[in-house]
Amino acid sequence: MSAHLKQDEPDTRNVLDGMEQGIIGQPLARPDGLAKVTGTAPYAAEYPVADCLEGVLVTAPFTRGEITAIDKASVLSMPGVVAVIDDERLTARAAQGTAGEAPEQPAREVGYFGQPIALVVAQSFEQARDAAKHLTFDYRADDLDDVPLDPETAGAEPQDGATRQGDLAQAMSAAAHSVDVTYTTEGHNSAAMEPHAAIAQWDGTKLTVHASLQMLNYNIAELADALGLQEEQVRLISRYVGGGFGSKLGISEETVAASIAAMELERPVRVVLSRQQVFQTIMRRSETKQRLRLSADKDGHLTGFGHEARVSQLPGETFAEPVLQSSEFLYAGENRLLQLEVARIHRMTAGSVRAPGEAVGMPALESAMDMLAQQVGIDPVELRLRNIPERHPSEGLPYSSRKLAECLEQGAKAFGWDSGARQPRQHRDGEWWIGTGMASAARVHNVAEARARVTLKPDGTALVETDMTDIGTGTYSIVGQVAGEMLGLPMDQVLVELGDTEFPRGPGSGGSWGASSIGSAVFVACEELRAKLASKAGVSTDELKLKDGGVVGGATLVELLDGEELSFEGHYEPGDIADDYTASGYGAFFAQVRVNRFTGETRVDRMLGAFGFGRVLNAKTARSQCLGGIVWSIGTALTESLLFDPVDGHVVNCDLAEYHVPVHRDVPDLEVIMVEERDPAASPIQAKGIGELGMCGGAAAIGNAIYNACGARVLSFPMTPDKVIAAMPD
Ligand code: MOS
Secondary structure (H helix, E strand, C coil): CEEEEEECCCCCCCHHHHCCCCCCECCCCCCCHHHHHCCCCCCHHHCCCCCCEEEEEEECCCCCEEEEEEECHHHHCCCCEEEEECCHHHHCCCCCCCCCCCCCCCCCEECCCCCEEEEEEECCHHHHHHHHHHCEEEEEECCHHHCCCCCCCCCEEECCCCEEECCHHHHHHHCCEEEEEEEEECEECCCCCCCCEEEEEECCCCEEEEECCCCHHHHHHHHHHHHCCCHHHEEEECCCCCCCCCCCCCCCHHHHHHHHHHHHHCCCEEEECCHHHHHHHHCEECCEEEEEEEEECCCCCEEEEEEEEEEEECCCCCCCCCCCCCCCCCCCCCEEEEEEEEEECCCCCECCCCCCCHHHHHHHHHHHHHHHHHHHCCCHHHHHHHCCCCCCCCCCCCECCCCHHHHHHHHHHHHCCCCCCCCCCCEEECCEEEEEEEEEEEEECCCCCEEEEEEECCCCCEEEECCCCCCCCCHHHHHHHHHHHHHCCCHHHEEEECCECCCCCCCCCCCCCHHHHHHHHHHHHHHHHHHHHHHHHCCCCCCCCEECCEECCCCEHHHHHCCCCEEEEEEEEECHHHHCCECEEEEEEEEEEEEECCCCCEEEEEEEEEEECECCCEHHHHHHHHHHHHHHHHHHHHCCCECECCCCCCECCCCCCCCCCCCHHHCCCEEEEECCCCCCCCCCCCECCCCCHHHCCHHHHHHHHHHHHHCCCCCEECCCHHHHHHHCCC
8 A cells, every 4th residue: 555745835734853763863873883884784885696707998099079889809819808898879978967867979989088888708807807998999099289278268067047137147246245256166976986887687587686886776777778678677785885975866887887797698797996097987076166245344244246157067967966955045246147057078977976056056146155255354154144134045936944043053063163253373383374254055855756665564563665865975874873763672673675776766866865765765664654553553643652562551463463465655745835835954064274384284173064854864974974065175175176187177086095085184173063953844754955065165164264373265166275375465
């Protein structure tokens, strides 16, 4: 049986607050944690599959052109080599966006350096890798003088949906205070620990693929489409995913290639990308160039707000880094101009990397706000508080629950923020300048359609099944907690099965919508189960109190069920409510840094984030998401940068030695405050997303602290020592 809920109105019942079990929100350990830390949780490449062949991708060593011939014979006699797969479906890039639409591209055309062109299959991985290096092929490469590679000089198209309101130029020239400043941010790689991997098996009628994916509900359609199969002929399994951060939203070449090979050879085939291939072929976050124009009256009330950004993408691809997403609604300013444009260049595909848009848009905005506070001569926290709008400044919608002011105030207090107007270069410790900075956080709230089946077994335990994934975020935990809370069961009485397309379709893990969406589907199913149990117990649903496997002071679930099994599929759909409210997570970052006066090196001494994201479903996994986001903020601020060869556009720093994510030495003790909130318009469980909020502005808190420490205002992220030194006043 199924139960359906389309949310059109705020759900103010706060059902989960009235339950007896008391596990919702608790910092419970992950049920999958032990298997993961003991190495017994099988990731995609680790499933034991007998007689599995190994495939290694061959990639294009040129930027744009066409493969004209592949000489399979060049490697077929090498030891262990079984086949060379040069199917055109492999050359055509796999769609990377969430939309799942493959770009229009004639087969065998190459659009970027590193694009996969063939798969060499052998008995062992080493044999396949060796042969892949020796495969010879002919190609025609376009003259690089004719290939646009530089986003600065390439032609750009304005994106639809610009906001134009009032007269920004007029507001700027009439303003008591104004800031007009241009920032750049560099490309990013998702850098998930687990490289992309797939094992495909074909039994003649059905394809089973163990892969590392975020969105099985979409991925099954993408893969079926790429292979010309019906969805019913495909089964995808991703029970454990070692991080995705956007790079596994869509299927990519290892999954397509392994599938084609398995079907052609009628043998299981495994394809695991090398770290270098992940960097060169999967996707990048676009670099950005952003102009911020802020105008304000003498007290710092915004009168004008301008945010224009240029990002880049391959020709024909639809995704564009949505840099302005939270700028649309975060602050006041009646004269507004927000415009995104896309430069078409032949770097690899640009796609979603954790917090697409805000990850780079918010740091630029929040740095410009710091400059404005400096100019107005007020506390930067106060500047934010003065500019929290009543309604969406261009669309007029009310906000759903919004805890921005609380985050700013509680964060400042806990950090020991010394309020008031600020001057740089106030503290020095030997050769280190010391300073503090802050920034707001915002990340739009998304929800997605979701299904989950909840079954109450005659033995009084519950089983939850959905193809939703846990990409390290804690889905296993929060799904179990919602079900346990609703059904009055401790966590060890709830079994959660995820990551298999044979189960009802979940929302997938992306855009921070996972927890609130799948949690709502589980909630919907459990409401029906509670109604059944209430009638068995002879009470109204509202009166039903369940705890530790039974009615409080009454029958056990086993007795109530009396041998029966109850099962409901919960189906949650976002309703019209999204058109009625502006819903977002909010927060505030505070950082203390030290900057070396001779080398420009920056160390983060301490950092705090205060976040409001609706109901906290598990305080431990939510906090971990916040911590991870702040760590990404440190990377964005100081070290992470994809470097592209100016001659042919290939990614130069293709590994974790040269692409610098923060390591232990870079990350100080971090403090997280989770501000109490229920957002009844966000989801039926009053929860919003938290997977991305922790990096939406944090880099600016560090940059603003650098300025406060030493007076260097760096306009280019990451703020590496060379840039800090160059901006350092004498
Ligand atoms: Mo996220 S970048 O939508 O996985």
